[in-house]
Amino acid sequence: MLHTVNKSPFASPTLTQCVGHLTDGAAVLLIEDAVVGATEGTASGALLAKCLKTHPVYVLRPDLMARGIGEGRLVKGVQCVDYAGFVTLVTEHDAVQSWL
Amino acid sequence: MKIGILVNEGPYTHQASDSAYQFAVAALKAGHKVTRVFFYHDGVYNGSSLTEPPRDDRLIVERWGKLAAQYEVDLVVCVAAALRRGIREQNLAEGFRISGLGQLVEAGIQNDRLVVFGD
Numbered sequence: 557m558l559h560t561v562n563k564s565p566f567a568s569p570t571l572t573q574c575v576g577h578l579t580d581g582a583a584v585l586l587i588e589d590a591v592v593g594a595t596e597g598t599a600s601g602a603l604l605a606k607c608l609k610t611h612p613v614y615v616l617r618p619d620l621m622a623r624g625i626g627e628g629r630l631v632k633g634v635q636c637v638d639y640a641g642f643v644t645l646v647t648e649h650d651a652v653q654s655w656l
Numbered sequence: 657m658k659i660g661i662l663v664n665e666g667p668y669t670h671q672a673s674d675s676a677y678q679f680a681v682a683a684l685k686a687g688h689k690v691t692r693v694f695f696y697h698d699g700v701y702n703g704s705s706l707t708e709p710p711r712d713d714r715l716i717v718e719r720w721g722k723l724a725a726q727y728e729v730d731l732v733v734c735v736a737a738a739l740r741r742g743i744r745e746q747n748l749a750e751g752f753r754i755s756g757l758g759q760l761v762e763a764g765i766q767n768d769r770l771v772v773f774g775d
Contacts, residue, residue, distance in 0.1 A: 560771075562672075588671045618678070619671075639682035646769050647657050647688070654772035656664070 558649035565593040565600035570655040608633040660763035664774030666701035667716035676773035692730040703752035721751030
């Protein structure tokens with residue numbers, strides 16, 4: 557299952573909740589304000605670094621750029637995708653869970 | 657692959673509508689079929705013909721209609737959510753139609769994926 561999260565982990569618990577619900581084969585995609593959660597040196601960054609050992613984590617690049625965050629500031633292992641990559645992730649997983 | 661989209665937020669107040677549109681465009685360009693976009697809750701404002709954004713701003717309502725015309729996407733506005741917010745046939749934007757929640761259930765059943773955008 558693909559899990560999408562759209563809120564900053566500094567404002568909402570959804571990213572933490574999402575990570576706690578991941579099953580085998582699941583992936584996480586951060587979109588909109590959630591992209592800030594993948595920055596290195598933050599509590600959520602540490603959470604994602606741990607998560608990356610078992611599940612891939614993606615960030616929507618246009619939303620990252622729109623917030624002035626360079627890819628170099630991301631936790632190592634987090635992959636950037638554009639909207640085409642978002643579509644591919646949706647098709648590669650059997651279902652999509654949007655954490656709103 | 658057949659994809660359905662649910663939009664729960666209005667345009668200009670939240671990114672959900674923009675995200676949903678960008679996703680729909682990317683899916684269509686990749687050769688997938690976006691069969692239906694269902695607008696629920698404040699998402700029904702995406703189908704209001706009364707919106708008049710500045711011309712240098714993105715025309716969210718209009719671009720949904722253009723996308724629907726080009727790719728035969730069914731744009732459905734939830735009737736109960738719409739009437740609550742003063743949206744009815746008379747002020748429904750081109751390309752949209754008003755129908756019930758059953759259309760959302762159907763989109764979930766008949767598509768391979770249902771992707772939700774909201775707040």
